[in-house]
Amino acid sequence: MSLLSSYLFLVLAVLLGVTSNSFAKSAEGFTLFFPSIITGITIVMCMYALSMVMKNIPMGITYASFAGLTIIATVIVGVFRFNQIPNLYSLIGLALIIAGVLMVNLLGDN
Template identity: 85%
Template sequence: MSLASSYLFLGIAVFLGVTSNSFAKSAEGFTLLVPSIITAITIVLCMYALSLVMKNIPMGITYASFAGLTIIATVIVGVIKYNQVPNLYSMIGLAFIIVGVLMVNLLGNQ
């Protein structure tokens, strides 16, 4: 698998992670069957995609990138779907996460 494919699978893992997080909220504590099943399926597929990424990208870089990007994307979904707008301090923290993901990926292997 090429490095480009690894980053494609990382994007898929982030998408599946955000989907899982969104459906976990909709599952209302896993009391609703369909959102609970979708949550379980998407998190398993997410972990599978991450395992493929780790064939070419070191585990720490993979997980740091996955976690940071999933957090940012989940916040965006929260704003759009649930009207959960972060405050100023949360926005500053999110900006640090973005900078961290960029540093890990662009400067981490030098």
């Protein structure tokens, strides 16, 4: 598998992770059947995609990138879907997460 394929799987993992997080919120503590099923399916698919990424990208880099990007994307979904507006300190923290993901991927030892 090429490095490009690995990054495409990383993007897929992030999308699946965000989907899982969003449906977990909608599942209301796993009391609603459909959102609960979607949450379970997407988290399993997400872990599969991450395992594919780790074939070419070190585990620490993979997970740091996945976690950071998933956090940012989940916040964006929260703003638009659940009207959850982050405060100033949250925005500063999110900016630091973005800086960290960029540092790990662009300046770190891959």
